[in-house]
Amino acid sequence: MQTILRDAVISFPMFGDFSINPPSTFVLFGRTFYLYGAIIALGFLLGILYCAHRSEKLVGIPSDDLYDFVLWMIPTVIIGARLYYVIFRWSEYAQHPADIFKVWEGGLAIYGGILAGLALVIVWCRKRKIPFGALGDLSVFGLLIGQCIGRWGNFLNREAFGRETDVFCRMGLAQPGRNPVYVHPTFLYESLWNLTGFLILHLWFKTHRRRFDGEIMLLYVAWYGLGRALIEGLRTDSLYIGGTGIRVSQLLAAVSCAAAVVLLIVFLRRDHAPLYVDVRAQALAAAAAQEEKKEA
Secondary structure, three states, rough: OOOOOOEEEEEEEHHOOOEEEOOOOOOOOOOEEHHHHHHHHHHHHHHHHHHEEEHHEEEEEEHHHHHHHHHHHHHHHHHHHHHHHHHOOOHHHHHHHHHHHHHOOOOOOOOHHHHHHHHHHHHHHHHHHHOHHHHHHHHHHHHHHHHHHHHHHHHHHHHOOOOOOOOOOOOEEOOOOOOOEEEEHHHHHHHHHHHHHHHHHHHHHHHHOOOOOOOOHHHHHHHHHHHHHHHOOOEEEEEEOOOOOHHHHHHHHHHHHHHHHHHHHHHHOOOOOOHHHHHHHHHHHHHHHHHHHHHH
């Protein structure tokens, strides 16, 4: 298990003598909170605003429907991320089960949140009769924004870093009275990887039409899975499967990437039903025409 060095001074030799010692907590109403949570919330909010701005035009889902979905998604994702973390660290919580509910102390796993959110998307789409792929295509933009920004919470916590290294972009962590330890800033690697993925998908689908609902979602799974599989191998705080030495997130990322690539190849060779955004536009046009006839 990786030690969190919240009192360590952070430095980046590539920037000369630059160093920083930012706080990782703040006090509100007499209770201590981690800035990590505030940064996660910021990323989540910006992701929602972006998706709401593009939802109607990109996938045909009204922004009001999207906000309704978000009200269900927030608690679902938090619970899923927490359960995933607790399950794979059960030995730490077995003797103190009440600590499971202390989310403000940290301990959320992104894959748990994604899996819980995925289950909610399936249920919500069936209830609203919206193609799963349409909502998935929209949601991945919010995920990329949230993941890109959220990783900087790890920076403030001095956590989610990699093994010791001497690469040019290494990050130094120096506790009081000790020499700095230089490690891979894996939080930065993943943040930049997600930012790159967001920019690529945003710019591409600003000028090109999707060929089927779910296309962007599969591209995201392939992109994120590839990056996470590579970066996870550098980290020192991975969750493992029993005593196998197999990293849970790395295995899941690699498998999901491979599956997404295979599905993309298969689906791109097939004919597809009309995009939901086109179906909804036609339905609205037909309803408007019918209303005009009634008024006439």
